[in-house]
Amino acid sequence: MKILSIAWKDLQVLLRDRGAILELFLLPLVFVVVYSGAVGAIGQGDKDERIALKVADLDGGADAQSLLAGIDRAGGVRVELIAEAEGLAQIDQAKLARMLVIPQGFSEAVAGGRPAEVRLVSHPNAGPEQSEAVRLVLEGVVSDLSLEAQILSALERMGEMQAGQPGAEEIWTVERAQAQARAQFARAEGEPLVHVAQRVPAQAGTSQVEVGMTDAAVPGFTVLFLFLTAQAAARSVYEEKKAGSFRRLLAAPVSRMGMLLGKMLPAFVTGLCQAAVIFAFGIWGLRLLGLPGVTLGAHPWVTVLVVAVVALCSSALGILIAAVAHTENQIGGLSSVILWGLGTLGGCIIPLFVLEPLLGPVPKVIPHYWANRALLDTMVRGLGLADVGVALAVLAGFALLFFAVGVWRFDFE
Amino acid sequence: MRAIKHALAIAWKELQLLSKDRGGLAVLFLLPLIVATTMGAANRAGARSDGEGILVNTCLVNQDAGIFGEQIAAAVESIPVLEVTRVPSAAEAEDIVARGEAVAAIVIPAGLSDQIHAYTPVQVEVIVDPGQPDAASIVTGIMNQVVDQVAIWGEVSYGIRAMLSQSEVLAQAEPNTLRAIEAQSLGTIMATLEQMRRTPAITVASETDEQVVVQGGFERYMAFGFAGMVVMFIFFGVTTSARSLRMEKETGTLRRLVAAPIPRGSVIAGTMLAYVVLGALQTGFLFLVGRLLFKMSLGNSAIGLLVHTLALSLAAAAMGVMIAALARSARQADSVALILGFVMGGLGGCIAMGMSPLTRSGGALQTLALLTPQGHGVEGFYRLMVEGSSLLRALPESAILVGFAAVFFLVGTWRFKYE
Numbered sequence: 044m045k046i047l048s049i050a051w052k053d054l055q056v057l058l059r060d061r062g063a064i065l066e067l068f069l070l071p072l073v074f075v076v077v078y079s080g081a082v083g084a085i086g087q088g089d090k091d092e093r094i095a096l097k098v099a100d101l102d103g104g105a106d107a108q109s110l111l112a113g114i115d116r117a118g119g120v121r122v123e124l125i126a127e128a129e130g131l132a133q134i135d136q137a138k139l140a141r142m143l144v145i146p147q148g149f150s151e152a153v154a155g156g157r158p159a160e161v162r163l164v165s166h167p168n169a170g171p172e173q174s175e176a177v178r179l180v181l182e183g184v185v186s187d188l189s190l191e192a193q194i195l196s197a198l199e200r201m202g203e204m205q206a207g208q209p210g211a212e213e214i215w216t217v218e219r220a221q222a223q224a225r226a227q228f229a230r231a232e233g234e235p236l237v238h239v240a241q242r243v244p245a246q247a248g249t250s251q252v253e254v255g256m257t258d259a260a261v262p263g264f265t266v267l268f269l270f271l272t273a274q275a276a277a278r279s280v281y282e283e284k285k286a287g288s289f290r291r292l293l294a295a296p297v298s299r300m301g302m303l304l305g306k307m308l309p310a311f312v313t314g315l316c317q318a319a320v321i322f323a324f325g326i327w328g329l330r331l332l333g334l335p336g337v338t339l340g341a342h343p344w345v346t347v348l349v350v351a352v353v354a355l356c357s358s359a360l361g362i363l364i365a366a367v368a369h370t371e372n373q374i375g376g377l378s379s380v381i382l383w384g385l386g387t388l389g390g391c392i393i394p395l396f397v398l399e400p401l402l403g404p405v406p407k408v409i410p411h412y413w414a415n416r417a418l419l420d421t422m423v424r425g426l427g428l429a430d431v432g433v434a435l436a437v438l439a440g441f442a443l444l445f446f447a448v449g450v451w452r453f454d455f456e
Numbered sequence: 457m458r459a460i461k462h463a464l465a466i467a468w469k470e471l472q473l474l475s476k477d478r479g480g481l482a483v484l485f486l487l488p489l490i491v492a493t494t495m496g497a498a499n500r501a502g503a504r505s506d507g508e509g510i511l512v513n514t515c516l517v518n519q520d521a522g523i524f525g526e527q528i529a530a531a532v533e534s535i536p537v538l539e540v541t542r543v544p545s546a547a548e549a550e551d552i553v554a555r556g557e558a559v560a561a562i563v564i565p566a567g568l569s570d571q572i573h574a575y576t577p578v579q580v581e582v583i584v585d586p587g588q589p590d591a592a593s594i595v596t597g598i599m600n601q602v603v604d605q606v607a608i609w610g611e612v613s614y615g616i617r618a619m620l621s622q623s624e625v626l627a628q629a630e631p632n633t634l635r636a637i638e639a640q641s642l643g644t645i646m647a648t649l650e651q652m653r654r655t656p657a658i659t660v661a662s663e664t665d666e667q668v669v670v671q672g673g674f675e676r677y678m679a680f681g682f683a684g685m686v687v688m689f690i691f692f693g694v695t696t697s698a699r700s701l702r703m704e705k706e707t708g709t710l711r712r713l714v715a716a717p718i719p720r721g722s723v724i725a726g727t728m729l730a731y732v733v734l735g736a737l738q739t740g741f742l743f744l745v746g747r748l749l750f751k752m753s754l755g756n757s758a759i760g761l762l763v764h765t766l767a768l769s770l771a772a773a774a775m776g777v778m779i780a781a782l783a784r785s786a787r788q789a790d791s792v793a794l795i796l797g798f799v800m801g802g803l804g805g806c807i808a809m810g811m812s813p814l815t816r817s818g819g820a821l822q823t824l825a826l827l828t829p830q831g832h833g834v835e836g837f838y839r840l841m842v843e844g845s846s847l848l849r850a851l852p853e854s855a856i857l858v859g860f861a862a863v864f865f866l867v868g869t870w871r872f873k874y875e
Contacts, residue, residue, distance in 0.1 A: 062791030070795055077802030110658075140812070153658065160659045166812075174662075179597050181660045186604050189657030190611060196657075197612040197644050198619060204640045214622055223615050236572065236610045237603040238579045241596045243586045244554035258586055373479055380482045384490040393494060394588060401497055416556070419587040424554055 049292070049305025050312070053279055057309060063275060067313060071268040071321045075261055076332070078392075096120045096177055097142045099127035104150025106188070110161070111145075113184035120180045134166045141165040141174060143181070156192055161185070191228035195220055244424070259394065261325040261337045262418035266411055267391035268321070269314050269353050271382055276310035276361025277374045285371075289455075299455055306365075307358040307446075314354030322346075341425035348428070349417045352435050356410050356442040362449035390415045410441040459725075462718045466726025467733070470700065474734060480696050484738055488689040489745060492682050496750050512591045514538045515549040515561040522569020524606045528580070531602045532562060537594065546581075553583050560584045560595035572610035616641045679753045680813070682746040683837035687830050688797070688806035689742075690735045690772045695793040697731045697776030702786035705873075714874045724869060728773040735769025736762075755840040760847035764836040767854040767861070771829045774861040777868035804830025813838050829860040 057063060096114065100107050115122050125133075125142065133139035144162040152159035163181060165174055202215030283289040292302055325337040339346045368374045389411025390398055398406055406412040417434035420426040474480065518529045533540045541558070543549040549561035563581040571578040582599050584592030620637065629637070704710040713723050743761075746752035755761065776793070783789035801807070803824045805814030814825035815835040825831035836853030839845040 060787065062785075062787040065791045065795060070798060073795060073799050073802070077799060078807060140816075156657075158657065158659070160661050162661045162663055164663050178660065178662065179600065183600060183604075185658045185660055190608070192657040193608060194611055194615045197647075198615050200647060201616050201619070201640065201644045204644065205637075214619055219619065219622075223618055227611055227615055231607075231611065234577050235607060236575065236577055237568075237607040238577060239582060239596065239599045239603055240579050241582045241584055241592075244550050244583055259588065371479075375479045379479070380487045380490070383487055387491050387494050392491070394591075398494075420556060423587040424556055424585070426555065430555060 047305070047308070049297070049302065050308035053306065053309035054312060056279070057275070057313065067268070067272065067275065067317055068320050071264055071317065072324050072328070074264045074267070075257065075321065075325065075329070078260070078264070094120050094177060095123050097123050097125040097130050097133075097139060099125055099130050099142060099144045101127060101147045102145045102149040106150035106153040106159075107145045110149075110184060110188055113188060114180060120177055131164065134164060139166065141177065153188070153192060156196060187232065190231055191224045194224040194227055198223060257325070257329060257334060258337055258423050259419065261321065262422050263391040263415055265318055265321050265350070266353060266389070266414040266418060267383075267386040268317060269350070269414070270357045270360065270386065270411060272310050272314045272317060272354070273357045273361035273364055274374065274378050274382060275313065276306060276358055277364035277368060277378060278371075279309070280306055280362075280365035281368070281371060281374050293455060299453075300450065302455075303362055303446075303450060303453065307362055310358035310361050311351075311354045314357055315350065318350040318354070337422065340421040340423070342421065342427050345426075345428050345431060346418070346421040349414070349421055349431060349435065352438045352442070353414045353418075356414070356438045356445065359442040359445035359449065360410075362453070363445040366449040366452040366454070385409050385411050388412075410438060413437045413441075459719045459722045462722035463726040463729060466713075466718075466723055467729035470727055470730035471733060473700070474696070474730065477696075484689060484693055484696070484734070485741055488685045488738075488742055492685040492742065492746070493749060495681055495685075496678055496746070512538050512560070512594055513558040514540050514595055515543045515552050515558045516540050516564075517543050517546050517549045517561065518564045519546065519566040520564050520568040521566070522573075524569040524572050524609070525564045528564055528568075528602055528606060531605075532598075535598055535602075538598070550583050553585050556585055556587050558585070559588050559591040562595070562599060572606060573613070575610060575614040612644070613641065616644060678746055678750045679755075679841040680834075680838055682742060682750075682752055683841060684806040684834050686739050686742050687768060687804070687833035687837070688801040690738055690768055690833070691775070691797045691801060691830060692794070693731055693734055693738070694772050694776045694779060694797060695790050697727065697773060698779040698783065698789035698793045699786045701727055701777065701780035702783060702789045706786055710874060720874055721869070723874075724777055724865075724872065728770070728777060728865075731773035731776060732766060732769040735772055736765050739765045739769075753841050753844070755842075756844045757840055757847045757850070760840045760845075760850050761837075763847060764833075764840060764850050764854045764857075767857040768829070768833045768836070771833075771857045771861040771864065774864035774868065775829070777872065778864040779868075781868045781870075781872035800828045800830050804828035804832075805834050806830055829857055832856045832860075 098111060098114075100111065111122050114120055127142075127144060130139060130142040130144075134142060142164050144164060146160065146162070149159050149161065161181070163178065198215070198220035199217075202220065205215055280289070283292070293299075297305070322337075322339060326339070327336065330336040364374060364378050368378060386392060388398065388402065389406055389409040391411055395406065395412070395415065413434040417431045417438070420431050420434070514532070516529055516532055518525045520526070529542075532538060543552065543561070546561070546563045549558075549563060552558045553561045561581075561583040563583065565578065565580070568578050568580070580599065580603055582596050584595065586592075620641075701710075704713070710723070714720060739761075743752070743754060747754060775796075779789050779793050779796070783792055803814075803821075805817075805825050813831070813834045814821050815831045816822065817825070825834075832853045836850045836857070839850045839853065840847075843849075
């Protein structure tokens, strides 16, 4: 009961600190929107979100038109026509990232079965992801477009080999070969012979075939900011000590352990509220902004449990910081560096698949790593309690360790 | 002259206070270093062209007993960026991806070869981990290219069979003749694929514009990435400067300064000067580390870097004054400056998400980036360090930053209450 009184008092103090409220609740939302790469899609709604590709069509023939239609149909890239000289000038001035040039005589070459070439001219600093996406689309369309020519070429070659066989002249005519190639090409356009289908695992929290950046960003930023509440807990203890009210608390009939638990509790509750705000924004707020929302996974209660354990770990870390930091600067500055640094190394900002090969086992000694894994597993991968059991146990272990060291090192005087 | 002397004295006092704030210094110097070097190291690993760069863990399930399944599997295994593990069943592979232990699973279905021979459309499945979207799209993109060759084989083979089936002679042909025709078909298909590989009917030639001279890819990225970090953390200095000015008010030392024979402008100018120096030191420190650790390009114009750094630091210092003037308390100034720093840093493109600044991205993002001083800060450094441009080309960006500084300063001094 006394622990609850201390916690209630701390929560009332926190609620009056508008700055802290903004940092704890608004900043995570800023991160989700601005730093997940989602900001570019806000307000797009039904607008064309495809990458714009300027095309200088110097040919203007039927096959050039088929190529342009194919690019437009393929998805991901939008064709916009431009004059070659103007496009090159814009690339020189870094106003344009890339341009496709269809040379004169392209259609004639394709129709005549001769090799043809299109040029993708890029500024040296053009974004590699977009360039790769454009290149993949172009390669795919060009491959489809050359399918008819390749089939035709093969049939003609076969006709040459069969020459002299009885009835060959009747079968291997140019008209028949062309008709056959055209029929196969038409069919392949609608239904390719070998198709690559992407999907997510059946139990994943999302039913989308395409996976978005916010799906991975929301859990990462939730973990980052849940651990930042440790700083608020440490600051609260420091300010009590500075104002002398901590000594008064010592005089009250509350055990020292109970006093520290009373200090941990508001940080724990704040963490839960913070996660609730971030998730509510992720589920409904992102949709209001025209972005795909996130889900709490196939087992929402497991997600809630993970958040509770992370909040517990964070509040215990707050006690540890309060125990080892002796000045306001150490709490405000050094702990910021540690918490943000651990967040970076623990996969909150840089994806774990990039960090793990780079840092080896290092991320595994960071609580953020386990928190990230657990939240991604529940929210994005839709896994259950059994699958996140190890991560939860490790986080609980961290919480126990932080609290034990915190109690041991805490200067109550 | 006396006003300048006073301003310098106040700047010196402010710098002394800053040097004692170890926590603040850690945030301004150590934190950007940790973030920038981790990102730099991650990108260096990814940029390695020797095939030992970042590997994408991929499971492969080949349920096909025929030749095409094995061809696709062999092609996938030969791709350097993929670390392929063969798994016996699709369910097991899906489970591995579902647990996030592999980025993707490629499932080649049973009967793929038979279906291609029978000219029946067939599907190769790529199961991707929604927790690692970046890496998943790499695997799907690669698979689209891998299956192309097999598809061509099936198409050509079917075309030949379709033409031959129209022959009545073939129906009555002897086994030796049929074997000869099959051998010819195979030869034709192989020749077509070889021709397609050597001289594709249509090629996409990728060229870079040779008019623009730039550094190597990694050095270019590092210059861009580090510059973004520098800009972002210079503006985080705004939290310290705004809080410092508010604290002077709240503790009453500002009133004492105003009571002294010091022009009021010198108090503000002195504080700003200290943060301009701090910004320049931050920039110098981070660029030096970037140069030493990652051979980051610093461009060809030292004077350009200096001018741009000073303009950027001036804009940040003036923003600190404006926030201190508009905030009601030191705590509020701290929070508002922090949130603005993150929001404007993100919109200004301080975190490098592509290879060029957001100020060149086009559309709404470009407009937003151009509205922030951070956007112009990044653009100026980009011109100098990545494109190796002269001071003259970066000067418009520096001038815009000075313009921002003037606006912030005017609003700040207009609204600042000394009492």
